[in-house]
Amino acid sequence: MSQVLKLRSERGQLNDELQALAKLDASETLSAEQLARFTELEGQITALTDRIARAEAAERAAAASAVPVQEGAQGIQGPPDTIEGPHSPKPVAGAKVAQMVRLLAATQGNQQMAAQMAREGGFGADVAMALNTVTPGAGGVLVPENFSTELIELLKPKSVVRAMGCRTLPLNNGNLTLPRIRKGTTVHYIGADTDIPVTGMQFADLKLSAKTLAAIVPIANDLIAYAGVSPRVDEHVVLDVTESISLAEDLHFLRSPGGDILPKGTRFWAHASNLVPAPVKDDLQSVELFLSAILLRLEGANAHMASPGWVMAPRTRRWLASLRDGNGNKVYPELDQKMLKGYPVGITTQIPINLGDKGDESEIHFVDFGDCYIGEGDGMVINFSSEATYKDADGEVVSAFQRNQTLIRVIAKHDFGPRHIESVAIGTGVRWGVEL
Incomplete structure (x- = not known):
């Protein structure tokens, strides 16, 4: 002690x-x-x-002056916790955040006690130092920037929007303005002794301001009580945290109407002329014309096409993948590799299949994600409760105390938007696969 x-x-x-x-x-x-x-x-x-x-x-x-045991006489330090024997488990990405979560949850947010547990439990000097030095805020404990950056990197393969190639930029003081050319110059060939026509550019701005995302992650107290450093336990905690955040991000970056507290998703960034209604018929010719019309919206607007891609519901992708021509061959065999017409396909349940008057419609988003930006706010904040309640996937109210769980609340701040709205096209009223 x-x-x-x-x-x-x-x-x-x-x-x-x-x-x-x-x-x-x-x-x-x-x-x-x-x-x-x-x-x-x-x-x-x-x-x-x-x-x-x-x-x-x-x-x-x-803690501030602690030197990890890996540091040699010349001050060359390897990654923490990486001295391994032939059978030693390797640390997982995001382990430091998971360890902070477990230690703070076990002590109900007592940073000094959590830091002491980190030192005595072999969690590493950097974790103990972070717990000793970070300043608790009104909403919880601020995760150090280098820890939260690692967690954000882990979101890329989980979040469809991030994985499709969105660019990320920091939100300085919670705000960021990106100028864009709304109308370019007109270029002319001219003859001798002819004045050059005066032309100009018209500009508009993409303004991003920090919106607060709060994700609730229930974690079993049995995992929190496991005091030792375990890659398997840390991996489980990281998986739960990143899964919850990525689902929330995709839902809002794709389908949120936007506002003072919500980011605006691609569905509501799209210009009215870039909304393409799905055909009533589902024959091959109609499907081809529909998909081509969506592509043409970006190509006809001279979109940069830096990192274009499709995003659709699993039902839509399965239906397209099952289409056969008159010879029984797959019409879109590339969908097995998550490609369609030469562009990558992102699959997410955050594209609904219960839209429309009858509640059976979906959407297809085609976006130049290389022209879309995620503004990242300051580091994440985490807080804990073993007595609060939450709603599960079925909408049932669950007591964390009764389930022997601790609720981890992760708060992140960010915003999303395309630099050019011409880079977004949406296929609407998609009923394909209703019978599946």
Whole structure:
């Protein structure tokens, strides 16, 4: 046990005795001996409080100056926790965030105690140092930037929108303005002694402002109670956190109408002329004309086509993949490799299949994601509760206390938008695959 914890335990015992005397004094007059003891206890508690403050300051200084054991005499340091034997498990990406989550959840947000557990449990000097030095905010504990950046990188293969090639930029002070050319110059050939025509560019701006995303992640207390460093446990925590964040991001980056608190998704960024209704017929010719019309919206607007791609629901992709021509051959065999007409296909359940008057329609998004930007706000904030409730996938209210879980609330700030709205086209009213 650390010196700080020992002193706190001693102070707690003295405080219990002091409180007992205080309750006794409320009902009867204390004797001279009891009054002397009360005064003595007050002095001892005050002295212990001063000692605890000094011990905590010493621990913070020790953590700040700690040198990982991997550092050699010349100061060349390898990655933390990577000294491995032939059978040693390798650390997983995002492990530091998972370890912070587990330690803070186990101590209900007590950073000093979590830092002590990190040092004694072999979690690494960088984790202990982060827990000692980060400043708790009103909404929870701020994840250090280098830790949260690693977690954001893990979102790329999970979030369809990120995986399709969106660009990310920092939101300085929560805001970012990107100018764009709305109308280009007109170029002419001219003859001798002819004035060059005066032309100009028209500009518009893409303005991104930080929107707050809050994801609730329930984690079993059995995992949190596992005090040791375990890649399997850390991987499970990271998987749950990134899965929750990526689903929330895709839902809003694709389908959110936008506003003061919500980012605007591609469906609502699309210009009205870039909304292409699906044909009533589902024969091959109609399907081909429909897909070509969507492509033409971007090609005809001279979109940059830096990283274009399709995003659709699993039902839509399965139906297209099952289409056969008159000879029984697949019409779009490239869909088995998640490609369509030469462009990548992203599959997500965040594209609904219950749209339209009858609740059986879906959409196909075709977007130049290389022309889309995600503005990233400051580092993530995490908070904890073992008593709160949440709704599961079926909408049922679940008690974390009853399920022996701890709820991890992850707060991130970002915004999304295309630099040119001509880079977004949406196929609407897609009923293909309803019978599947």
